[in-house]
Amino acid sequence: MLKILRLEFLFSRRQLVITLSIFSAYFSYMATQIRSPRVFIVLTSVMIGVAMPFLVLAREDKFKTASLICSLPVRRSTVVLGKYTATWGATVLGLGCALLLMAVFPFSKIPVGEVLTVKSLLITLFLISLIFAVILPFTIRFGLVGVIVLLVGSQVLGILALLITHMLRGAKDPLRVFFLPFQKGLKALFYHETTPGYLLTLLTLIIAFSAASLFISRVLYARREL
Amino acid sequence: MDHAIEIMGLRKEYRGFALDNVTFDVPQGYIMGLIGPNGAGKTTIIKLVMNLIRRDAGEVRLFGLDNLRSEAAVKSRIGFVYDIPRFPEDLRLQTIASAISAFYDKWDDGRFRDLLDEFRLSPRQVFKKLSHGMKMKFSLAVALAHDADLILLDEPTAGLDPVFRLELLTKLRALIQNERKTVLFSSHITSDLERVADFITFIHKGRIVFSAAKDEILETWGVVRTAVDGLKPEDIPGVRGIRRSEHSLEVLTSDLAAAKGLLCGRTVFDKASLEDIMFYISKGNAHA
Numbered sequence: 001m002l003k004i005l006r007l008e009f010l011f012s013r014r015q016l017v018i019t020l021s022i023f024s025a026y027f028s029y030m031a032t033q034i035r036s037p038r039v040f041i042v043l044t045s046v047m048i049g050v051a052m053p054f055l056v057l058a059r060e061d062k063f064k065t066a067s068l069i070c071s072l073p074v075r076r077s078t079v080v081l082g083k084y085t086a087t088w089g090a091t092v093l094g095l096g097c098a099l100l101l102m103a104v105f106p107f108s109k110i111p112v113g114e115v116l117t118v119k120s121l122l123i124t125l126f127l128i129s130l131i132f133a134v135i136l137p138f139t140i141r142f143g144l145v146g147v148i149v150l151l152v153g154s155q156v157l158g159i160l161a162l163l164i165t166h167m168l169r170g171a172k173d174p175l176r177v178f179f180l181p182f183q184k185g186l187k188a189l190f191y192h193e194t195t196p197g198y199l200l201t202l203l204t205l206i207i208a209f210s211a212a213s214l215f216i217s218r219v220l221y222a223r224r225e226l
Numbered sequence: 227m228d229h230a231i232e233i234m235g236l237r238k239e240y241r242g243f244a245l246d247n248v249t250f251d252v253p254q255g256y257i258m259g260l261i262g263p264n265g266a267g268k269t270t271i272i273k274l275v276m277n278l279i280r281r282d283a284g285e286v287r288l289f290g291l292d293n294l295r296s297e298a299a300v301k302s303r304i305g306f307v308y309d310i311p312r313f314p315e316d317l318r319l320q321t322i323a324s325a326i327s328a329f330y331d332k333w334d335d336g337r338f339r340d341l342l343d344e345f346r347l348s349p350r351q352v353f354k355k356l357s358h359g360m361k362m363k364f365s366l367a368v369a370l371a372h373d374a375d376l377i378l379l380d381e382p383t384a385g386l387d388p389v390f391r392l393e394l395l396t397k398l399r400a401l402i403q404n405e406r407k408t409v410l411f412s413s414h415i416t417s418d419l420e421r422v423a424d425f426i427t428f429i430h431k432g433r434i435v436f437s438a439a440k441d442e443i444l445e446t447w448g449v450v451r452t453a454v455d456g457l458k459p460e461d462i463p464g465v466r467g468i469r470r471s472e473h474s475l476e477v478l479t480s481d482l483a484a485a486k487g488l489l490c491g492r493t494v495f496d497k498a499s500l501e502d503i504m505f506y507i508s509k510g511n512a513h514a
């Protein structure tokens with residue numbers, strides 16, 4: 001697995017530097033604009049959760065190097081594990097970069113103490129693992145086309161859901177109806193009392209989502225024809 | 227005789243094409259040429275050997291080991307050259323080699339540098355700036371740098387100029403003579419295989435037409451051109467392909483000696499080249 005990690009790093013290191021530079025600029029700006037740690041956590045999670053799989057996997061799609069990697073003396077399941085580890089590694093780097101900027105950037109308005117807590121970090125990792133759980137299997141199996149299909153499909157389903165909601169309920173603000181479950185979910189996450197049981201549940205969910213996603217990706221990648 | 231590759235009853239079905247019951251062996255220390263027209267199934271066989279696609283049925287054994295159950299072990303002994311090299315285009319050759327070398331215990335960096343020198347490539351060159359021929363040379367250098375026992379080449383000479391084709395073929399021949407490596411070389415350029423191959427496997431429409439020693443094929447196969455009235459092609463021994471014109475009949479036979487013994491007068495007998503065989507089987511009425 002370390003060999004795959006090394007290969008991914010050597011193949012993508014330039015893109016990693018470019019992405020982290022863009023992130024640094026973005027997070028520096030966001031740190032001056034956002035006061036709420038919760039908003040910062042959600043935005044950072046979504047940004048990193050979507051960008052990192054592209055960083056690690058898009059180049060493979062672009063240069064069709066999957067057949068090169070699969071012709072090397074390594075099992076496909078190990079290749080997938082390596083890609084997940086590389087994606088999480090890049091994510092931790094991105095998060096580290098965001099947190100560091102938030103802490104040391106002179107114009108930062110975000111209180112560092114409120115973000116650098118076990119709860120906040122676990123919520124961030126939970127949100128990222130949730131995004132990875134959906135995006136990574138699609139990217140690994142179908143490449144960028146798969147992700148585009150997923151995103152467009154999600155938008156079409158969203159539009160259909162809005163239309164149906166609007167027609168059935170006659171709601172004045174169908175968007176609110178659609179996003180309400182997400183809002184409620186995020187509120188429950190952030191405002192729940194920080195008990196050991198709650199933190200343990202978050203950690204368990206992160207591991208469970210990641211394990212399920214890894215399992216699906218391994219099955220899909222084993223069936224991939226190159 | 228030990229075999230580097232044993233393929234038994236291999237089957238792979240796509241919409242509109244099926245590789246059907248493919249069976250042949252490649253003896254260790256020889257060059258096997260896999261020939262057939264475009265779309266015959268050559269690349270599919272090589273991809274199945276490399277487990278890049280899933281087989282529907284059959285078995286592939288490399289050095290006596292199943293290619294799926296012992297995937298990593300057998301792949302560490304294979305040097306693979308794609309028809310179109312698949313490397314990250316924006317990287318230097320040395321970076322690509324560095325990433326790949328970690329996977330092979332027997333990777334020899336000195337040998338890799340020697341091969342680059344021999345092919346007039348610099349490790350600092352960026353892959354996308356190489357011509358197709360140079361990309362193939364780099365692929366070959368990577369395939370040969372880890373002392374592979376089996377070299378798999380999928381259409382390596384397609385799109386290359388004659389000078390490099392000859393250079394590549396000479397390199398392969400030297401490899402076999404000096405180091406007793408095994409090579410499976412797919413191509414539709416029959417002259418390349420006629421030059422270097424020890425054995426030939428001919429595939430057409432997903433089926434093996436024959437798999438035999440090249441010298442035996444070139445010795446026994448022939449083309450019979452006759453204008454004898456009333457002669458039925460089926461009467462000619464070993465008939466494998468037929469072409470009819472207004473005044474004559476051309477038959478590809480796998481038993482030229484027997485055909486000579488049977489026919490006389492207004493008949494011409496020629497030994498068949500691999501190109502003749504491919505032409506008559508692909509374009510004529512095949513009798514596989």
